[in-house]
Amino acid sequence: MRQMARTRRGAMTAALLAITAMGSLMTGCTADDGARGRTVDDGRGPAQGPGEDHKETASTGSVLAVKIDNVRAARPQTGLDAADVVYTEQVEGGLSRLMAIYASKFPKAIGPVRSARESDLELLRQFDEPTLAYSGAQHKLLPLIEKAPLDAQPPGEASNGYYRGTDKPAPHNLYLRPEQLVGSAPGSDALTTGFHFGTAPAGGSPETSRTVRYPSARFTFTWSESRQRWLVAMDGTPTVTTEGKTVAPATVVVQYVKVRPSQFHDSLGNNTPYTETVGSGKAEVLRDGRVFDVNWARPNAADGTEFTTSDGTPMNFAPGQVWVVFAKA
Template sequence: MGHRAHSRRAALTAALLAATLTASLAAGCTGQGGDDARAPHHTPTRVPPPNPSLTAAGSPLAVKIDNVPAARPQTGLGAADVVYAEQVEGGLSRLMAVYATKLPQAVGPVRSVRESDLELLRQFDRPTLAFSGAQRKLLPLIDKAPLRAESPDEAPEAYYRGTGKAAPHNLYLHPARLLPAAPGKTALTTGFRYGPAPAGGTPATSRTVRYPAARFTFTWSPERNGWLVAMDGTPTVTTDGTRMAPATVVVQHVKIRTSRYHDMLGNHTPYTETVGSGQAEVLRDGRSFTATWSRPAAADGTTFTAADGSRMDFAAGQVWVVFAPAP
């Protein structure tokens, strides 16, 4: 009986410990029904190995990244192959970073997904999407989208809370806990083409794109052979001390309309239409090139055409695409 009683006490202790851990994670995890709710406050010690069968060959990682001043400096942004900047509620901005050629040790702060992100990601082959939450009514669309959704609800072991910022601006991702390895350049099915600069263009030293409550400024740096990024007038530096300087910046003029969703304050979410065609400006090699963009269907990449009708090539290196309201 003593042995049985001891076994019962051990089992009860284990059950209580498991319940406590579950409650703790539930309190700390981002519920997909809420926008940017809380997520794990610590780095889990048990890390299951990534399952290669869950990641299709050539499938990149896309991460929604916070971009308000309280979230800066960001982590892991310099390793992205493509960074998309989009307008969100209140005229603010958020970033979508796409990783294919290398995976940084950490990325963040991670924030919530928007409806138009699902359309933007259709150009990739079943990408893994890391995000912190979503509107409850958006969940069925996420479930149906041709992507692998990995919020802290699905992969709590991949996320942790940093100590340098206040919630909700301190949720970070360990990419290696979602993907076994970087998929490589073939995963970048964006339609972008890289090569020598085309003829023409005009010399450019700086370009600013404004949203109602945010702005991006790109200043040409011959020393970096790239465009130094500033957000809201402040130089953009990652947590490792590197100043962001993408080789190519694309100002893509798109229709930004009101979606059917809104945030907790009642502000309607802008919907950025990335399927269609329109005007664009491509910055590379210290010059500005007038271009047009075309993406006939959601599953297509986006092609850019120079003023003379030739395909617009980008400079080798990181590309920033800023979605600007069409005039």
């Protein structure tokens, strides 16, 4: 399936541009944010050790990465609780968007699905030809997506895998059926993020709540002693899925990175931020009701990110879902 998709991707890129000019896709996708020239709306090793949230499975392919809408109109999201890793990034206007990574298991549906950004291409280089599910991109970004070592699957290439829901207005109602797009989940071995899982190191400081702010968005993680998880709230509202499941990662990473202007802008002229995930810097790891100050390093785009304590020891994460919040250094 991946090979067939890749061979026809060049033709489909041109087709998507033509469809954009007409204003919509055959699948009913609307133009991303109404912008002219857009298509549709917008070291290595297992990242997820065996734990109570996930089954340990052998790798049979690569991860599924899904770009998920995160404005208020898009909430509650679907299938977010099933992701192995959730990355948060800043987008235009100081708002946020999510990149959810699935390997251990697939939910029945995921979404709302929105458009890709340039930063996503660097972030996803750590995986072996991941499948990227997204609703489209700024037209000047399409050639970069075409050249990236990933299997791009927007609705125009995989219409059977997407559907429009009736719970929200467009463009916040595009959903993905992952098993129709890529078949079965590849297994946790596909999570080549560089993360380590195991017993927490000594030290750290007690932490019951942590808030990370973007210019127009905020994430709060509150420790639940009874659940031994961090309860997520976005913009002050507890995060639950459409099925009523509380989103509660076992580990939260606040990773301080460089966020700079990119070469792209939205329809209002707002610059699209570029989040640099290759390099090194400081981070904070929240697990077990404590916070640990650590260092992060990702020398090359093809590498996963290593988190280490002050003495150079790998920082162990708690088994279960991980949220990585990219915060401006």
